[in-house]
Amino acid sequence: MSAHVVVIGGGLAGLTAACDLADDGLRVTLLEARGRLGGATFSFRRDGLSVDNGQHVLLRCCTEYRALLERLGTAGGIAMQERFRLPVLAPGGRLTELTRTGGPAPLHLVAGLVRYGALPLADRLRAFRAAAAMRLLDPGDPALDERTLGDWLRGHGQNDATLAALWNLISVAALNCDAREASLALAAKVFRTALLDRADAADIGIPRWPLEDLHVRPAEKYLLARGAEVRTRSAVRAVEQRDGAGGFAVRLDGETLTADAVVVAAPPEPSAKVCPAGAGVSAARLAGLGAAPIVNVHAVYERPVTDLPFAATTGSPVQWIFDRTDVAGLSDGQYLTISLSAAQTWLEAPVPELREIFLAELGRLLPAARTTPCTRFFVTRERRATFRQAPGTGRLRPGPETRLPGLVLAGSWTATGWPDTMEGAVRSGHRAARLVSAHTAGGAR
The missing domain is CATH 3.50.50.60 (FAD/NAD(P)-binding domain)
Structure with missing residues (x-):
């Protein structure tokens, strides 16, 4: 037996x-x-919408998760970019972006960084020099885990502007931790693996389906078909x-x-x-290890207010916006999710306060949102979304x-x-x- x-x-x-x-x-x-199954990645139903507890994305370098989806027969549930492109919104709706070319790493980032309008040119050049230095770091070096990413960046010519408009766009989302508090070892792993070592590694994949349909129920079905007991x-x-x-x-x-x-x-x-x-x-x-929270703010508008599938932000508390309309099964209007990592500031804030702040912010970032009624608004909070990656x-x-x-x-x-x-x-x-x-x-x- x-x-x-x-x-x-x-x-x-x-x-x-x-x-x-x-x-x-x-x-x-x-x-x-x-x-329910799914752990920290699950879906639920609310007012006819299929809602994920948090906005989970992946990159092309996430090879084992992508292989799991292939094994479960659900790889088609990911919309993967052909080439890395990260739209970045500034207040007033000004749009810039971070992109890559088809060249070898790390030169694939040069042209996109030079054109990145959220930073002055001098800051962009300093950022590239820091990125070149980071490519020499060994994420497995225990000494790096004794330092913060922010301290290392300061020592390599980075200022408040580059931290806010570049480094934190990635580190906060990937590490659920501000650069000033994040482990340099983990940050080096993120930046090297995703952006610096391979040209296509940072291509972004966004779920087309709820997490429940992407890997939770398919894994349960896979196990039951092989005689496993799931309780x-x-x-x-x-x-x-x-x-x-x-x-x-x-x-x-x-x-x-x-x-x-x-x-x-x-x-x-x-x-x-x-x-x-x-x-x-x-x-x-x-x-x-501690714990770090993630808060998601959900807003359903009467009409579409943006044609962006997702965007990061600078100069705003919003951080990231995702269009969840099709994934959630919404047939009329537009459903946006704001993903807030390192969200201690918002964890205990009452929903009316969050509604006032973030609907106003969406209006600043997406001009059409200023004049479009928000028909549904709710908040999900994961108090222990990750360990504190300090x-x-x-x-x-x-x-x-x-x-x-x-x-x-x-x-x-x-x-x-x-x-x-x-x-x-x-x-x-x-x-x-x-x-x-x-x-x-x-x-x-």
Whole structure:
């Protein structure tokens, strides 16, 4: 009989690990405490709209997440740019953009940076010199994790203007952290992988479908077709070693499952709570990762107010705007989402205050929005959207192995070498599955 593996957590990391293990011929039970799968990437219905809890995008360099979608048969749910183009709006509706050419990296960015109208020419040239220096950084160097991106940029001639209108456009969205507080190691990973090492790596992919249809339900269907058991509302209270019998006992409310191996793919602190003491998973260490919020502001207009599918902003609290009209299934008007990363300022703000601020800001950025009625307005908040990707977190992120063979960790918060992203989650799920398959002799991937 095939070995039995329990996967705790139905987010992207857990779903990926479970799919790998089911493909390896192992008997898989996936347990999710909540009433839905998807973890930090899920969809829900509101007033006839299909709403994602946050605006998740990917880049061409997110190869493992894109491969997962191919495997699930949903790669067509991503609209991928043929060539990187990032529209940037300034107050008053002035539009500029960051683009790339077809040349080799990093020269592919030169022409676009020279034409980037959000910065004076002298600042653009200084930014390119800093980018050339960043290309020499090694993201794996532990010393970089002791410094902030902002300090490093200041030491390479960058001023407040370049931080606000260039570096933070990327770092805040990718790291959920302002450049002044972000780990230089993680920032170097983002900028090198996405922009500096390969010419096409930063081409942007936007979901055409809700996350529920893109990877959540397709992964569930994939698992069920391979004989896996998928259970929601199944909170795990503890994982214990089985005395003498080998393997693990997975304790739920009123039920205990036995398993030959366990993948713990829950958030950091819950993972530490369920792991046995002998696993060496320190609750205090994982608590040190902290948390950073993301807030999304949703506005439905009576008529279309922009033809941009998405845009970043400068000189505005808006950060990023996405057109969600087709994805949400809206047939009349236009549905825009404002994505606010590093959103501590807005986390506790009441909805009426957010409505007043952000509808006015949309009117400044999109002139047609000034005279078009907003028919629906609501806010979604992810209080613990990512860990706080600040200096020192590199040494806190554990690898997938624990001290107990057969008990492994997965999650975008583990030591993937990537920031806390969908790509990092998928990569962690693959690593966890490889370890479990080797442990159970179910076949190395």
